[in-house]
Amino acid sequence: MRVLIIEDEVQAAARLKHLLQEVNQDIQVIGTVDSVKSSCKWFSENPAPELIFMDIHLGDGISFEIFEQVKINVPVIFTTAYDEYALKAFKVNSIDYLLKPIDQADLAAALNKFSQLISNGPGINTVIGNINQVMNLLSRRFKERFVIRVGEHLRTIEVKDILFFFSQDKTTFCTTADKRNHILDFTLDQLEGMLDPDQFYRISRKYLVSSKAISDILAYSNSRLRLVLSGSDDKDVVVARERVQHFKEWLDR
Numbered sequence: 001m002r003v004l005i006i007e008d009e010v011q012a013a014a015r016l017k018h019l020l021q022e023v024n025q026d027i028q029v030i031g032t033v034d035s036v037k038s039s040c041k042w043f044s045e046n047p048a049p050e051l052i053f054m055d056i057h058l059g060d061g062i063s064f065e066i067f068e069q070v071k072i073n074v075p076v077i078f079t080t081a082y083d084e085y086a087l088k089a090f091k092v093n094s095i096d097y098l099l100k101p102i103d104q105a106d107l108a109a110a111l112n113k114f115s116q117l118i119s120n121g122p123g124i125n126t127v128i129g130n131i132n133q134v135m136n137l138l139s140r141r142f143k144e145r146f147v148i149r150v151g152e153h154l155r156t157i158e159v160k161d162i163l164f165f166f167s168q169d170k171t172t173f174c175t176t177a178d179k180r181n182h183i184l185d186f187t188l189d190q191l192e193g194m195l196d197p198d199q200f201y202r203i204s205r206k207y208l209v210s211s212k213a214i215s216d217i218l219a220y221s222n223s224r225l226r227l228v229l230s231g232s233d234d235k236d237v238v239v240a241r242e243r244v245q246h247f248k249e250w251l252d253r
Contacts, residue, residue: 001027004042004049006066007079008034008059016053016079016102023108036061036069043070051114052076053098077110143194146174148182157182159199163213163231165191167206175213179231201250203227203239211251 003020007013013032020027030049033039035058043066054063054076066072079098098106145156162174167188173181186194188208195208202208209229216228225239225247239247 001051002030002049003027004052004074005029005032006034006039006052006054006058006063007032008055008057010034012055012079012100012102016107019102019104019107022104023111035059036063036065039063039066040069043072048072048074050074054078056080075114077114142196143191146182146184148184159195162210164207164209164229165200166208166232166234175229175231177231197250201247203237203243203247205240207237209237 001024005013005016007016013034017029017032020029031042031046033042037060039058052072052074054066056063056078057080063078077098079100079102098110143159145158147154147156157174157176161177163177165172165174165184165188167173172184172186172188172191174184175181184191188202188205191200191208192202200208200210207227207229209227213229213231214227215230218226218228220226220238222241223244224241225244226235227237227239229237
């Protein structure tokens with residue numbers, strides 16, 4: 001199998017190449033490119049591989065931009081350091097992905113899934129179609145404002161002015177920079193799909209927060225984290241234990 005790696009981290013690319021050889025010695029890595037620009041150039045000058053491993057975030061843009069510039073009729077296994085919205089898109093469309101750092105067992109499972117999909121599943125054309133659906137999902141615009149009711153009046157709140165969202169007594173509120181709470185007609189689950197995941201993170205069932213709202217982060221019991229939020233007197237704003245690592249990576253972007 002002829003494989004192309006699109007990855008802008010040298011060590012990550014080298015590790016992936018090494019793991020591929022360990023998983024299947026018949027795999028031939030025919031190239032490694034590190035940007036949108038170099039990827040487009042590579043595809044214009046070389047015959048297509050049989051499979052592509054593609055990092056989502058490259059130094060000069062998002063890898064989906066490659067599909068907009070050159071025609072790619074090759075299945076792709078995406079690699080990512082965790083992008084919650086992207087992972088939802090992949091799950092919806094049955095596109096495979098690998099979380100960094102890539103584990104050998106996960107890599108072997110992804111390759112096996114690829115083989116099964118191509119030999120017994122819907123085929124390459126359907127896979128390519130699914131990739132296009134993912135691109136459309138990820139390129140959509142995120143929510144910029146909400147309409148709220150104030151007495152008998154309606155007014156709008158800009159998302160950029162919202163510090164965090166929270167759920168209380170089966171009602172969803174947003175807290176704005178002026179420290180006021182406003183009722184919204186959406187659940188936190190719905191808001192997750194509307195908001196830019198680079199700006200807001202779902203730390204628990206109760207809270208969806210912006211990084212600008214966090215004034216302090218404290219170690220908490222059972223390997224959890226407790227947040228002090230601007231505009232909130234809640235002493236129990238806690239990052240769920242299973243989300244702590246992803247939350248740290250989100251903060252470190």
